[in-house]
Amino acid sequence: MKESSEGTQLDRIDSKILRQLQRDGRLSNSDLAKLVGVSPATCHRRTERLFREGYVRGVHADIDPKCIERGALVMVGVVLDRSTPESFAAFETAIRKLPFILDCHLVAGDFDYFLKIRVRDMADFNRLHGSQLIALPGVRQTRTFFVMKEVVDGAILDF
């Protein structure tokens, strides 16, 4: 065998497939095969394995937020009342149910969590902030950073 089990290293061809699919997830298998330099059959097998083994978690269309009433981006730092595992778990369970949360990360530093939120506009955010965010379990305070300009958003991974 080539590797132990989980950390199966990617060879040059697998890496090329991942890079191309990250760049354009709708590439046909035959086009992908040409770009990668293998036959369509081999490319098909490789790609299917990369999906099956979890290297690719999904393929998603990148919809322009402005076109679907989600033009406003907001970053929010959250501090909880208590730093107990139960408190964290309750917060995380609740926040997973909010559809406007794009990112939620537990961080080390002045905040407990960092949120990335997309809404229609500032008025929409203020409404959601008052009715949903500060109502989350255990929230002591929040600090809001309105995004005035999206310089880079969701860049692809360089590897």
Add this chain to the structure above:
Amino acid sequence: MKESSEGTQLDRIDSKILRQLQRDGRLSNSDLAKLVGVSPATCHRRTERLFREGYVRGVHADIDPKCIERGALVMVGVVLDRSTPESFAAFETAIRKLPFILDCHLVAGDFDYFLKIRVRDMADFNRLHGSQLIALPGVRQTRTFFVMKEVVDGAILDF
């Protein structure tokens, strides 16, 4: 005509197509047509228009960062020396060239910019922080928030 020009409103079918492609960007046209409830020909025409007119900015495979040596996520707040347009422009031009920057947003609040960065590990970040981040033009100070747990990352837009 139905709408003025830019703000062309999406009808129910367009919205369904966008939602399905955001969920699974590799859906075949025939499967997509079944899910949306139109003929393959109509679905093809609609989808092609949504891409052509910019509703869909791209389709990207979501690669598991742990599989490609990008398991560490870091949020960084940046304050610049001066708040001049030239200073902002220089910073933005420089940061667009750094491949490990996933997000970079100009914000209102205690920081000028918020960054989202993916690297291999903390040691990797410390090296890049010292050699690349604080060397960016006009950077007065940075505040680093290591992500200890990714609760939600890159959720799809709910609309």
Add this chain to the structure above:
DNA sequence: CTCTCTAATGAAAGAATCTTCCGAAGGTAC
């Protein structure tokens, strides 16, 4: 070195899909 075994490869072919053309249906202005 040679043999064997395993895993991966590319050619091939039937099945499925894509892409475009065409006539029809529905709505609107006059």
Add this chain to the structure above:
DNA sequence: GTACCTTCGGAAGATTCTTTCATTAGAGAG
């Protein structure tokens, strides 16, 4: 009513997908 415009679904040739199969390359044992 009539002409016009847009969007629709069916149809069909071109293309692609997906699997099968024989072959090749490489590792390990003797």
